[in-house]
Amino acid sequence: MNRLFFxxxxxxxxxxxxxxxxxxxxxxxxxxxxxxxxxxxxxxVTLKNxxxxxxxxxxxxxxxxxxxxxxxxxxxxxLFVGITVVLIAGIIGTIIGAIAGFxxxxxxxxxxxxxxxxxxxFPGLLLAIAIVAFLSGTNPSPTDRMRHLIIAMCITGWVGYxxxxxxxxxxxxxxxxxxxxxxxxxxxxRQLFVHxxxxxxxxxxxxxxxxxxxxxxxxxxLSFLGLGLPPPSPTWGTMIDEARGIDTLTNATHNLLFPGIxxxxxxxxxxxxxxxxxxxxxxxxxxx
Amino acid sequence: xxxxxxxxLIKLEDLKVYYDLGGGGLLDRITGxxxxxxxxxxxxxxxxxxxxxxxxxxxxxxxxxxxxxGKALLRLTExxxxxxxxxxxxxxxxxxxxxxxxxxxxxxxxQDPYASLNPRMTVGNIIGEPIRTFKLADSKSxxxxxxxxxxxxxxxxxxxxxxxxxxxxxxxxQRIGIxxxxxxxxxxxxxxxxxxxxxxxxxxxxxxxxxxxxxxxxLTYLFISHDxxxxxxxxxxVAVMYLGEIVELAEGKSIYEEPLHPYSxxxxxxxxxxxxxxxxxxxxxxxxxxxxxxxxxxxxCHFHTRCPYAIEECKKIEPQLVEIKPRHFAxxxxxxxxxxxxxxxxxx
Numbered sequence: 001m002n003r004l005f006f007x008x009x010x011x012x013x014x015x016x017x018x019x020x021x022x023x024x025x026x027x028x029x030x031x032x033x034x035x036x037x038x039x040x041x042x043x044x045v046t047l048k049n050x051x052x053x054x055x056x057x058x059x060x061x062x063x064x065x066x067x068x069x070x071x072x073x074x075x076x077x078x079l080f081v082g083i084t085v086v087l088i089a090g091i092i093g094t095i096i097g098a099i100a101g102f103x104x105x106x107x108x109x110x111x112x113x114x115x116x117x118x119x120x121x122f123p124g125l126l127l128a129i130a131i132v133a134f135l136s137g138t139n140p141s142p143t144d145r146m147r148h149l150i151i152a153m154c155i156t157g158w159v160g161y162x163x164x165x166x167x168x169x170x171x172x173x174x175x176x177x178x179x180x181x182x183x184x185x186x187x188x189x190r191q192l193f194v195h196x197x198x199x200x201x202x203x204x205x206x207x208x209x210x211x212x213x214x215x216x217x218x219x220x221x222l223s224f225l226g227l228g229l230p231p232p233s234p235t236w237g238t239m240i241d242e243a244r245g246i247d248t249l250t251n252a253t254h255n256l257l258f259p260g261i262x263x264x265x266x267x268x269x270x271x272x273x274x275x276x277x278x279x280x281x282x283x284x285x286x287x288x
Numbered sequence: 289x290x291x292x293x294x295x296x297l298i299k300l301e302d303l304k305v306y307y308d309l310g311g312g313g314l315l316d317r318i319t320g321x322x323x324x325x326x327x328x329x330x331x332x333x334x335x336x337x338x339x340x341x342x343x344x345x346x347x348x349x350x351x352x353x354x355x356x357x358g359k360a361l362l363r364l365t366e367x368x369x370x371x372x373x374x375x376x377x378x379x380x381x382x383x384x385x386x387x388x389x390x391x392x393x394x395x396x397x398x399q400d401p402y403a404s405l406n407p408r409m410t411v412g413n414i415i416g417e418p419i420r421t422f423k424l425a426d427s428k429s430x431x432x433x434x435x436x437x438x439x440x441x442x443x444x445x446x447x448x449x450x451x452x453x454x455x456x457x458x459x460x461x462q463r464i465g466i467x468x469x470x471x472x473x474x475x476x477x478x479x480x481x482x483x484x485x486x487x488x489x490x491x492x493x494x495x496x497x498x499x500x501x502x503x504x505x506x507l508t509y510l511f512i513s514h515d516x517x518x519x520x521x522x523x524x525x526v527a528v529m530y531l532g533e534i535v536e537l538a539e540g541k542s543i544y545e546e547p548l549h550p551y552s553x554x555x556x557x558x559x560x561x562x563x564x565x566x567x568x569x570x571x572x573x574x575x576x577x578x579x580x581x582x583x584x585x586x587x588x589c590h591f592h593t594r595c596p597y598a599i600e601e602c603k604k605i606e607p608q609l610v611e612i613k614p615r616h617f618a619x620x621x622x623x624x625x626x627x628x629x630x631x632x633x634x635x636x
């Protein structure tokens with residue numbers, strides 16, 4: 001097995017495990033500032049922008065919250081949004097693309113000629129910003145915001161799958177065994193779901209894992225731009241956003257560094273998986 | 289039109305299959321296109337009968353439209369014009385349910401035994417699919433029993449039922465393809481180059497299997513091939529196709545021994561003889577040039593651009609199939625029942 005593919009799998013597994021068991025892994029509350037009793041000052045103090053130490057592995061942020069705990073909980077948001085978007089956008093895109101490719105004719109002309117291109121013409125992030133801003137009022141609850149993020153990213157994301165799927169179906173539907181199925185009286189749905197889709201889906205798997213990286217990144221970008229979950233919810237994008245003041249940048253770099261590394265590693269992991277799958281599924285690239 | 293015979297199972301009348309490649313619009317002219325609408329005339333007005341119980345061989349070069357014709361007979365490709373009569377109904381105009389019902393009677397064997405079987409289905413599922421679709425067996429075990437029967441008919445062991453296509457050799461896979469076609473007990477089978485992807489030693493096996501099955505089940509075949517010797521071996525009658533048109537149609541023996549149309553002459557002269565002495569003396573007619581594109585094909589007789597006997601009229605008149613000799617039809621305006629040999633006509 002490809003070494004990078006293996007690294008990708010391991011990293012992704014670590015992040016998914018972290019997200020699933022966040023309450024058990026995070027040493028502190030991700031939202032509450034960490035106070036402790038200073039014996040010299042004889043009062044409660046909040047440790048702000050504290051450097052990494054044995055107690056706070058990744059330090060504390062400007063409000064005195066534990067960065068490591070926030071990162072752990074942030075993985076939940078990133079991965080949940082990512083996986084949901086990939087699933088929903090993937091299913092919608094696959095179905096629409098398959099219909100366009102299979103039925104062809106005017107339907108395909110309308111879908112791939114106009115609808116796909118209209119969606120591709122918008123810069124994805126810009127469209128997502130507009131949709132989130134449109135859906136959320138001034139003070140959305142975290143769950144509402146999460147839903148709006150997912151909707152916005154599905155609207156901008158499905159067309160990628162649809163395009164890949166349309167091309168695949170166009171190719172596979174001309175295969176002799178599909179023609180044979182048609183000659184043997186198989187219904188359109190049966191041809192599509194039994195004969196075409198299982199033989200056309202492979203590039204979609206690659207597309208999905210690369211899109212997973214894209215979705216995590218997009219969620220972080222939207223959070224960075226203030227369209228993520230409202231504070232104090234911990235997300236990686238929000239953490240980077242909060243750390244971008246010049247004071248924090250120079251005096252408490254860890255606030256920016258750790259969420260940045262987490263984000264980069266997640267994106268990298270899914271990209272490795274995508275590339276590895278592509279190589280594995282394409283027999284021409286397989287060296288054996 | 290060529291043969292008014294009550295025995296005809298399938299009757300083609302001026303059958304046309306065109307593919308519209310578009311073009312000819314405003315955009316095409318702006319971007320420097322020819323300004324002409326590009327239409328591929330894959331099958332351009334074909335009329336003949338397929339008699340019950342016979343094997344009709346269909347030969348021609350690659351790209352002449354023979355596969356398209358075969359697919360059109362099963363409506364695997366849409367028919368642009370003309371009629372294809374099967375038992376009193378026109379295949380070209382059947383819709384939805386009627387067409388599915390007819391597909392039980394009309395089947396196809398495909399050229400590529402690797403591409404024609406779904407790699408993700410077991411042999412049992414591949415052969416069983418049409419049985420389930422048409423509800424030819426009522427229970428799961430009955431379907432399986434029937435699949436096994438069909439497998440044995442084509443010479444496959446019933447033990448293979450759970451295996452996947454990639455576990456078989458080319459010849460065995462072609463047998464699976466034949467079994468799938470036979471599973472619905474069809475009357476007519478289009479065999480689209482069924483042997484050209486196989487080793488020579490396997491070719492004979494498959495041809496003989498097809499012949500045996502024909503006798504056993506009273507099948508009618510349209511045997512499409514560019515292998516003239518194979519066609520001769522299996523066919524009762526042979527039709528020669530060139531650029532979407534039938535140029536000659538006759539019984540196998542007479543077309544091979546005495547081809548009338550100049551294209552058939554050239555085609556048949558290209559068959560090698562498995563005897564070095566005869567092979568050495570054999571005269572070959574070499575045609576000049578390539579087959580013209582079926583996009584906007586030549587006017588008149590499509591063959592006039594390469595025909596050594598072409599005259600001015602050939603560019604204008606579209607030749608029809610005429611009975612030059614008893615049961616021997618050719619489409620060439622230069623020959624007639626009185627003067628069947630084109631060499632003689634050309635000499636005068």
